[in-house]
Amino acid sequence: MKTRVEKAVQALEARLLAFASELVQIESLTGKEEKVVRRIAAEMKQLSYDRVIIDRVGNVIGVIGNGPTKLLFDSHVDHVAVHDPEAWELPPYGGVINNGNLYGRAASDMKASAAATVYAGVVIKQLGLDAGKTIYVCCSVMEEDYDGEGLYHAIVDNSLQPDYVVICEPSYLRVTLGHMGRAIYKITVPGISAHGSAPEKGVNAIYKAQQIVARVEQLAKEYMQRPAGERPSLALTKIESTAVSLNAIPASCTLYLDRRLIPGETEESVAQEMDALIAGTDATWEIYEAECTSWTGETITLRSFLPAWEIGREHPLTKSCIKAYKELLGQEPQLYKWTFSTNGVATANRLGIPTIGFGAGIEAMAHKTNEYCPVSDIVTACQFYSLLPAYLP
Ligand SMILES: [Zn+2]
Structure with missing residues (x-):
């Protein structure tokens, strides 16, 4: 089986790499993915996907x-934006x-893997590795700022009901068993407005917020005392106030906590x-909701509480x-x-679908200047994705 997959990928390799390169050349910021999505759809049709x-x-x-x-x-x-095109040794797009x-931008995060999955679909079809299986190759939108929302809609709106999900984010070809979760909280502290020349007639919301800021700082330090890898973290990331x-x-006064x-x-x-x-204040808190x-x-709304998951x-x-x-790489x-x-976060947590990670590219390259992905990773990832269905229970 390994040899058949290797041969099939080898025959397609030039097209696979040209396609990966082309995807990098199409800018596709969050919420502006139309061009890249249509390009991928056209490639899938040309490659004789069933649907x-x-x-x-x-x-x-x-x-x-x-x-x-x-x-x-x-x-x-x-993908995330490029703010420093002049700092790139090669053009980001x-x-x-x-x-x-x-x-280029998104080479590792994660157009290399996207291209590898699109071509794996063809190899699976050519070699009949889809016997008894349905393979969905999903290229989803809006992950960077709205983790899980695009994929959640892909699965639920289209009634896909997958039994297994592979998240193809860059893992340097390591089998990835999950990650920490993240949440954003918003704490609102009320005050009473008054003229600045007569502060005693009002209640300054910022002064009231100080007590909460101190507690956040203290708790954040306590978390840092715990062993790395097992500890949560807490950070006050933004303060806003309103005054006429x-x-x-x-x-x-509003505090945002990561x-x-x-x-x-x-x-x-x-x-x-x-x-x-x-506690002891009249402040209120809520989980932050972001809309796009x-x-x-x-309209997509992200409720910013995304629990950790692991398999x-x-x-x-x-x-x-x-x-x-093991079959592929010995x-x-x-x-x-x-x-x-x-x-x-959407598949493992909200939808309860067994989820695992495996991807081409380097995690540390994500969002970085001079982002790149080794070509050999793209080829190996394509081989791995092609082979995996044959090993599923
Ligand atoms: Zn990513």
Whole structure:
């Protein structure tokens, strides 16, 4: 099987790499992915996918096979902006392949893997590896700022019901078993407005907020005392106040907290922490909700509580990935956990679908100047994705 997959990928390699390069050349910021999505849909059609869907929120999903076991590969095709084009050694949207690397914004995060999955779909079809399976190749939108929302809609709106999900974020070809969660909290402290020349007639919301700021700082320090890898974190990231003018006492003060979540932490458990931070004050807290519009014009709301997720070493999906990797590369894969958040928050948590990670490219390159992805990773990832269905239970 390994040899057949290698041969099939080799025959397609030039097209695969040209396609990966082309994807990098198409700028596709969050909410502005139309061009790249249409390009991927066209490629899937040309590659004789059984079905190609562009859905309500603008994801593109290619379907191969119609068997009962359903496997979904997800790659988000939005990316962060380039603020320093002059600092790049090669043009950020050049998609240049040189010295064995594909260079450009989103090369690692994560158009390399997107291209690898699109071509894996073809290999799976050519070799009949879709027997008894349905393969969804999903290139999803809006991940960078709205983790999980695009993929959630891809799965729910289109009734895909996958049994297994592979998140193809860059993992340097390590089998990735989950990541920490993240949440944003908003604490609002009320005050009473008064003229700045008579502060005693009002209540300064910023002064009131000081007590909460001190508690946040203290708790953040306590978390840092815990062993690395097992600790949550807490950071006050922004303070805003409202006052009718610069010579008025502020009538409210808002604090934003970034809270990283470890496995097992829930909305309820962190609610107790938030209650304790505002105890004895008349402040209120809420989970921050962010809203955005997809390129198709749909409104998406992200509720910013994204729990950690993990999959066990003994889970059948993990075992399948390990077996496929061993057949392909002749050794045990490294097992890993991502340091960032991914669309897995939607599949593993909200939808309860067994989810694992494996991707081409270098995690540390994500969002960096001079981002690149090794070409060999793209080829190996394509081989791995092609082989995996054969190993699923
Ligand atoms: Zn990413």
